[in-house]
Amino acid sequence: xxxxxxxxxxxxxxxxxxxxxxxxxxxxxxTRMRDSYCTVNLDQEEVFRTKIIEKSLCxxxxxxxxxxxxxxxxxxxxxxxxxxxxxxxxxIIGKVAVMKEDLQKYHGRDTWFQLQHVDADxxxxxxxxxxxxxxxxxxxxxxxxxxxGIRVIECQGLPIVNGQCDPYAxxxxxxxxRSEAKKTKVKRKTNNPQFDEVFFFEVTRPLSYxxxxxxxxxxxxxDKMAIRIDLWNxxxxxxxxxxxxxxxxxxxxxxxCGLHDAWYFLQPRDNGxxxxxxxxxxxxxxxxxxxEDHVFPSEYYSPLRDLLLNSADVEPVSASTAHVLGEVCRxxxxxxxxLVRLFLHYGKIVPFLSAIASAEVNRTxxxxxxxxxxxxxxxxxxxxxxxxxxxYLQVTLKPIIDEIxxxxxxxxxxxxxxxxxxxxxxxxxxxxxYVDQIFTVITKSGVSCPTVMCDIFFALRESAAKRxxxxxxxxxxxxxSFIFLRFFAPAILSPNLFHLRPHHPDPxxxxxxxxxxxxxxxxGSLAKSKSASFKESYMAAFYxxxxxxxxxxxxxxxxxxxxxxxxxxxxxxETPIMLKEGTVKLTVKKVESKGSSRFMIKRAQGxxxxxxxxxxxxxxxxxNHEFTYHKNKxxxxxxSIPIENILAxxxxxxxxxKMKNMFQVIQPERALYIQANNCVEARDWIDIxxxxxxxxxxRLATYHPSAYLNGHWLCCKVSADNAxxxxxxxxxxxxxxxxxVDGDRETERIxxxxxxxxxKLEKMQEACGSKSVYDGPEQEEYSSFVIDDPQETYKxxxxxxxxxxxLEQEHAQYKRDKFKKTKYGSQEHPIGDKSFQCYIRQxxxxxxxxx
Numbered sequence: 134x135x136x137x138x139x140x141x142x143x144x145x146x147x148x149x150x151x152x153x154x155x156x157x158x159x160x161x162x163x164t165r166m167r168d169s170y171c172t173v174n175l176d177q178e179e180v181f182r183t184k185i186i187e188k189s190l191c192x193x194x195x196x197x198x199x200x201x202x203x204x205x206x207x208x209x210x211x212x213x214x215x216x217x218x219x220x221x222x223x224x225i226i227g228k229v230a231v232m233k234e235d236l237q238k239y240h241g242r243d244t245w246f247q248l249q250h251v252d253a254d255x256x257x258x259x260x261x262x263x264x265x266x267x268x269x270x271x272x273x274x275x276x277x278x279x280x281x282g283i284r285v286i287e288c289q290g291l292p293i294v295n296g297q298c299d300p301y302a303x304x305x306x307x308x309x310x311r312s313e314a315k316k317t318k319v320k321r322k323t324n325n326p327q328f329d330e331v332f333f334f335e336v337t338r339p340l341s342y343x344x345x346x347x348x349x350x351x352x353x354x355x356d357k358m359a360i361r362i363d364l365w366n367x368x369x370x371x372x373x374x375x376x377x378x379x380x381x382x383x384x385x386x387x388x389x390c391g392l393h394d395a396w397y398f399l400q401p402r403d404n405g406x407x408x409x410x411x412x413x414x415x416x417x418x419x420x421x422x423x424x425e426d427h428v429f430p431s432e433y434y435s436p437l438r439d440l441l442l443n444s445a446d447v448e449p450v451s452a453s454t455a456h457v458l459g460e461v462c463r464x465x466x467x468x469x470x471x472l473v474r475l476f477l478h479y480g481k482i483v484p485f486l487s488a489i490a491s492a493e494v495n496r497t498x499x500x501x502x503x504x505x506x507x508x509x510x511x512x513x514x515x516x517x518x519x520x521x522x523x524x525y526l527q528v529t530l531k532p533i534i535d536e537i538x539x540x541x542x543x544x545x546x547x548x549x550x551x552x553x554x555x556x557x558x559x560x561x562x563x564x565x566x567y568v569d570q571i572f573t574v575i576t577k578s579g580v581s582c583p584t585v586m587c588d589i590f591f592a593l594r595e596s597a598a599k600r601x602x603x604x605x606x607x608x609x610x611x612x613x614s615f616i617f618l619r620f621f622a623p624a625i626l627s628p629n630l631f632h633l634r635p636h637h638p639d640p641x642x643x644x645x646x647x648x649x650x651x652x653x654x655x656x657g658s659l660a661k662s663k664s665a666s667f668k669e670s671y672m673a674a675f676y677x678x679x680x681x682x683x684x685x686x687x688x689x690x691x692x693x694x695x696x697x698x699x700x701x702x703x704x705x706x707e708t709p710i711m712l713k714e715g716t717v718k719l720t721v722k723k724v725e726s727k728g729s730s731r732f733m734i735k736r737a738q739g740x741x742x743x744x745x746x747x748x749x750x751x752x753x754x755x756x757n758h759e760f761t762y763h764k765n766k767x768x769x770x771x772x773s774i775p776i777e778n779i780l781a782x783x784x785x786x787x788x789x790x791k792m793k794n795m796f797q798v799i800q801p802e803r804a805l806y807i808q809a810n811n812c813v814e815a816r817d818w819i820d821i822x823x824x825x826x827x828x829x830x831x832r833l834a835t836y837h838p839s840a841y842l843n844g845h846w847l848c849c850k851v852s853a854d855n856a857x858x859x860x861x862x863x864x865x866x867x868x869x870x871x872x873x874v875d876g877d878r879e880t881e882r883i884x885x886x887x888x889x890x891x892x893k894l895e896k897m898q899e900a901c902g903s904k905s906v907y908d909g910p911e912q913e914e915y916s917s918f919v920i921d922d923p924q925e926t927y928k929x930x931x932x933x934x935x936x937x938x939x940l941e942q943e944h945a946q947y948k949r950d951k952f953k954k955t956k957y958g959s960q961e962h963p964i965g966d967k968s969f970q971c972y973i974r975q976x977x978x979x980x981x982x983x984x
Contacts, residue, residue, distance in 0.1 A: 141947065144426040144878055145202035147209065147236075149173060151183060152243065152418035153193040154213055157226055166190060167215045169226065171417070173198055174210040176258040177292045180813040184636035185216055190415075195637040197630055203816045207258065207398065207966075208232055211417060213248060225251045227414035236423040244421075248414035255401040257378035259290040259324070260963045261302070261362060265382065267336070267391035281306070281334045281384070283360055285317055289960075291324040291364065291399075293793070294375045298324040299367040306334045307381070308358035319367045322791040336384070359383045364399060376402065380965075395958035398965035426881050433943055434880040437936040440929070441475060441883065445484035450492050452925035454933055455485065459509035460918050461893035462886055469512035471882040477520060478874035482585065486513055487592035492921075494611075500601040504593070504614045511619070514589060518620045519631075521583045524712075526624050526631055529578045533570050534628045537645060538638055544645040547671050564645070565678060568652045575621055575653070576687040579694035590616070590696035609659055609689060612696045617657025626650040652676065656684055713821050714754040717809050719762060748792075748808060753818075757825060760798070774800060779826035781833040781862050782819055788847055789840035798822060799833065806840075823863070836862050887937045894930060901927040 151171055159165040166188040173181040180200060186192035211229040227248030231239070264284040271277055285302050292298070299321050305314040313334055320326035336358065364377035378399025386393045437454075444453035455472050462468040476482040493510045497503050504511055543555050544564040551557060590612045597611035625646055628634040638646060651672065656679060667673045751762040751771070760779065761770035778800045785795040785806060794815040798805040809815035826832070835858030839847035849859035887894065901923040920926050958964045 140430070142428045142878075144424075144428065144875075146200065146424050147202060148199045148422040148424075149181075149197065150243075150420035151194045151196045151198065151211070152420070153191065153195070154248075154415055154417045155191045157190045157192070157213070157248075157415040158413065159190060160215070164188065167192075167226075168217075169213055169215050170194075171196075172212045172214065174208075174212060175202065175204070175206040175812070176208055176210065176290075177256060178811050180811050184639075200813045201816065203812050206233060209236065209421070209423070211246075211419065212251070213415075213417065227251060229417055229419070231421070233423075236421060239419070239421050241422050242420065243418055245416045245418050247416050250414065256292070257376075257399045257401050258292050259288055259364070259378060260396050260398050260960075261288045261364065261380060262286040262396050262960070263362060263380070263382070264394040265360065265384075265387060265392070267384075267387050279336050281336045281360075282331055283334070283362075284331045285328045285362060287325070287327045287329070288364060288399075289325050291326070291366075291377055293324055294366045294368070294377075297322065297366075300324070300326045300377060301365055301367055302328060303363045303365065304332050305361045305363070306336070306358065307361055311358070323787075324793070325787070363402075378402075396960050396963035397958075398963045400965060424882075426878055426885075427944070427947070428875070428878050428881045429940075429943060429947075431877050433940065434877055434884075436939065437884060437933075438475075438876070438880045440932055440936060441472070441880070442479055442481055445481060445488045447925070447929070449921040449925070450488040451919050451921045452929050453488075454929055456489060456509065456919075457894075457897070457926070457929060457933060458883060458886060461890040461897065463890070465507055465509050465512040466516075467886060468509060468883075469516045471879040471886070473513050473516040473520065474874045475876055475879040475883070477517070477585075478876040478879065482517060483588045483592065486510070486517065486589050487596070489513070490593055491596045494596045494600045497600070500597070500604045500607045500610070503597055503601075503607065503611055511615075514593075514615055515619050517589065518586060518615065521585045522620060523632065525578070525581055525583055525586075526620075526633060528581060529574055530571070530621070530624055530628075531633050533567070533574060534625070534633050534646075537567055537649075538628075538634060538642050541642065542645075543641070544648060545641075546648065546675055547669070550644075561675060564648055564652075564675070567645070568649055568679070571625065571649060571653060572656060572684070572687070576691040579691050582695045586616075587695050587697070590692075594696040606659060608696075609692050612692050613657045613659060613688070616692070616695065617654055621657070622650045622654040625653060648672075652679070657688055659685060659688060712755045712757060712825065713818065714752065714766075715814070716750055716752050716766075717807050717814070717818070719749055719751045719753075719805060719807050753807075755821065755825070760822065774798070776826055777829050779822065779829060780831055781836050782822040782826065783836050783860075783862060784815075784819065784838065786839045786848065789842070797836075799836065801831075833858065833862050836860060884937060884940050887933060888941060891934075891937070894934060898927060898930045901930065 151173075154169070154171070157167055157169065160167050167190060168185050168187045169189070169192050170185045171183045171194055172179045181198045183194045183196045186194060208230045210231075213226040213228070214223050215226050216223050228251050229246040229248060231246075263286060264282075266282045266284070268280050268282060269277055270280050283304050285304060288300065288302075291300055299319055300323070301319040302317045303314055304316075315332040317328045317330045320328065360382045361379060362382075363379045366375040366377055368374050379402050380397040380400060382393070382397070440454040444450065444455035447453035450456055455468075455476075458472065459465055459468040472485075473482065476485050489510045490504075493508055494503065504514075542563045543552070543560050544567065545551055545555065546557065546561050546564060548557060551560070593611045593615070594608045598608040601607045624631040624633060627637075628646070629637050637643070651667075652675070655667070655676065667676060751764065752766045752768070753760070753762045754770075755761075757776070759776060760774040762772055763770050779798060780801065781797075781799040783797055783799075785797045787793055787795070789795070790806070792808050794809045794812055796807055796809070796815055796819050798807065807818070809818055837846050837848050837856075837858050838860050841847075841854050845852045846854075846856065846859070849856070851859070897918050897920075900918050901920060904920055904923040955962060957966075
């Protein structure tokens with residue numbers, strides 16, 4: 134989800150590897166061990182939680198998390214919690230908070246962060262809009278005094294504490310011998326309160342009236358005085374009201390005009406509490422990749438996009454723009470991700486991969502090493518399988534992976550690691566049963582393999598068979614090296630990375646999956662001496678059971694099926710595919726149709742507004758056939774909605790029910806109002822429901838973003854309850870749910886890579902010149918580049934450089950224009966925004982340099 138900004142779309146995303154914690158403080162109980170888990174938070178809003186690791190002071194979490202970030206944020210935070218089973222409570226051990234502007238410091242590398250102490254006074258978020266005005270007042274005696282008016286206008290984004298937020302503000306004048314404080318009214322059930330209250334303070338002693346237009350204020354008073362605004366949550370708990378944040382503003386900001394109007398970020402307060410020494414709370418290992426893409430309108434990317442999409446037609450393909458990107462990037466994976474997504478979006482992935490695969494096969498000397506390296510071809514095919522094959526994995530592997538994780542049967546076959554209570558032969562039988570199950574579902578799943586993957590496998594098979602005509606097995610190994618080695622085996626080994634399980638498996642289950650993955654990988658490799666391929670003697674002995682020709686025949690039949698061109702019409706294979714499931718809160722409003730695009734919403738009788746009692750927690754499940762909800766996971770559905778009956782899926786504004794993260798699913802007979810657990814989950818549900826229902830014939834063109842309450846629509850104030858929607862529906866274009874890609878965003882990412890590695894592009898141009906002029910051994914610094922045709926490659930490099938420089942100029946102009954228009958202290962950039970302060974400093978330096 135992009136944020137519109139001055140004609141650009143801004144995308145934010147974060148990919149996090151949560152490694153392990155070490156040296157957590159011991160528990161005070163007799164065991165001294167802790168049961169801990171880690172959460173990922175945007176400011177204080179939790180968006181992800183790891184599984185609980187029991188009885189450890191150095192827990193290994195080993196979980197990955199990726200999300201598109203749908204809103205602005207100040208901190209990316211990680212909290213380590215301890216679960217106390219005896220007292221049935223969860224307490225925070227410590228946290229890591231990384232400011233948004235500091236995320237690039239840790240980009241893409243493992244970093245140990247010290248856990249910091251957490252208390253109520255340091256946990257703040259949100260911003261406040263205030264105004265200060267210094268005015269003259271003439272007393273009855275004719276003397277002139279000065280009054281300071283403080284207007285608390287509104288706040289935004291306050292934290293929700295214990296499920297509720299009833300905020301109020303206190304305003305204090307700080308200075309020598311002053312302790313005045315005043316308080317606003319409490320605003321109930323909102324974290325975006327509108328106060329609009331004014332408080333007056335006398336800031337100078339009355340002086341003789343001389344000139345009405347002149348502020349005769351004692352400078353030393355202003356220098357020493359400040360205003361403090363504290364935000365509080367009115368709580369019914371015995372511990373008192375919760376602190377939400379504060380701002381302190383010196384009266385010096387009034388200047389000559391006597392007026393100051395600005396937004397401020399709330400700050401923690403320094404209450405002088407005892408600081409905790411570093412190392413006392415332990416540390417946490419993280420790998421964070423934060424990306425922010427500023428995407429121009431599509432026409433800006435035409436030159437670079439055209440160069441990329443024509444790559445398959447360039448002779449030789451090593452001189453193409455896409456291949457050059459793979460040559461200059463430090464890691465092939467960097468280039469593969471945006472290239473694959475771009476080619477998939479424009480339907481050109483098969484010709485491109487066929488071209489680069491054919492070129493790689495022709496450079497390969499030994500058929501036993503075909504596609505075994507980390508080449509651009511291998512990485513691009515890996516990425517294509519991840520995108521196109523995710524649902525294929527769901528229907529093939531997920532049921533048996535769930536069974537393995539839930540049954541928890543012992544499968545250890547290494548005699549050294551065997552527990553005293555376990556039997557080796559029983560474990561072997563358990564493992565053999567699982568391997569047989571997985572092998573069978575894989576080899577019988579050929580008809581479900583996505584068409585785009587089959588077309589790629591056909592191209593690989595043909596290229597390999599043509600290059601190595603003597604080796605009759607190469608047409609199989611070329612395909613099996615991807616489908617088994619790089620697709621099924623990794624998914625079995627780490628099901629959480631392929632969305633087959635929500636979390637990393639426990640150690641025993643992880644060991645079982647490792648043994649299964651090794652066996653399946655060997656079965657799929659069609660190696661001539663399979664038992665010898667294992668280093669461990671216990672694995673070789675176990676594999677003897679599978680040394681039967683029926684297994685090899687089943688693999689070959691499967692590979693033949695998925696690498697045959699034009700096998701079937703995929704639309705005729707309609708098996709339900711589980712797309713998303715989870716627990717959210719639900720309420721239902723009856724809806725009566727009034728024509729093709731009008732709806733009347735009937736309120737529940739006797740209620741002016743739905744309350745929390747109307748919202749029930751339900752387990753939701755979405756497939757490509759229907760959207761259902763259940764009382765609990767696994768129960769019979771309480772309601773089933775065919776996908777073709779979904780007419781619109783849109784956000785519901787907070788003012789309707791004073792609840793965040795709400796959206797509505799509109800059907801012909803009724804609407805579901807649903808509250809997700811956080812902003813990321815709400816966006817995910819809206820996106821996937823919109824995509825899966827976009828081709829429905831009766832989709833609405835407009836909708837009401839708020840509810841009909843108290844005799845009018847809250848959004849447009851129209852009193853007719855059957856009024857047409859006042860806002861255009863979003864997501865009006867059809868999209869492929871598996872391969873939904875923003876082509877302009879991917880082109881922007883490719884531009885960023887070329888810009889980052891511009892020095893390598895220049896080196897490659899030098900290498901082309903050197904190859905053209907000198908017909909001798911390559912210089913060592915140029916030997917890493919694959920250059921088959923120096924002249925064609927040089928032409929491509931010149932075109933790439935020109936397109937990249939053009940986009941660089943557009944980005945530079947955008948930054949200059951934004952710098953001129955931006956005001957520090959505005960709602961978009963409140964005072965206290967350190968990232969904006971860094972931006973201002975950088976732009977000032979750039980302006981000085983350019984002058």
